[in-house]
Amino acid sequence: MELLVESLHIPPGANLILGQSHFIKTVEDLYEILVGSAPGIKFGLAFSESSGDCLIRTEGNDPELTAAATDNQRRLAAGHTFNILLKNAFPINVLNAVKLCPEVCRIFCATANPVQVVLAQTDQGRGILGVVDGLSPKGVEDDAGRTWRHEILRKFAYKK
DSSP states (O other), X not given: OEEEEEEEOOOTTOEEEEEEESSTTHXXXXXXXXXXXXXXXXXXXXXXXXXXXXXXXXXXXXXXXXXXXXXXXXHHOBTTEEEEEEESSOHHHHHHHHHTSTTEEEEEEEESSOEEEEEEEOSSOEEEEEEEESOOOOSOOOHHHHHHHHHHHHHTXXXX
């Protein structure tokens, strides 16, 4: 077994959801979930089929995001995984619906941060062991940091 690290590309202004599922039906089900979850959402998704033709299956309503998601899947080359790139919506707007998709087994991350994926390469193929989502902490928030956090959540209308 060989350990590999692959960085994913997140276009400016986009967010990423990286997950694992178990069936080719995932692509169409996730498409339906996304278009029904947030008005005006733009997205691209790519899913790596791990049996049969072993193709990267794609859907989306934004060609740039679909191409970027497809490129991410090519670099990961891990079967039964998918990535969704979103604009005009945040993961919080769609994540519960994505997790409730019957084919979805796991969500590794949902973020706009830089993402590195830790992969295991075996003689059979590749699998995702985990992710590095963003940067390491540089300290503990103080009163000013706490105030900033409270204000930004209210600015985005996530809290009242």
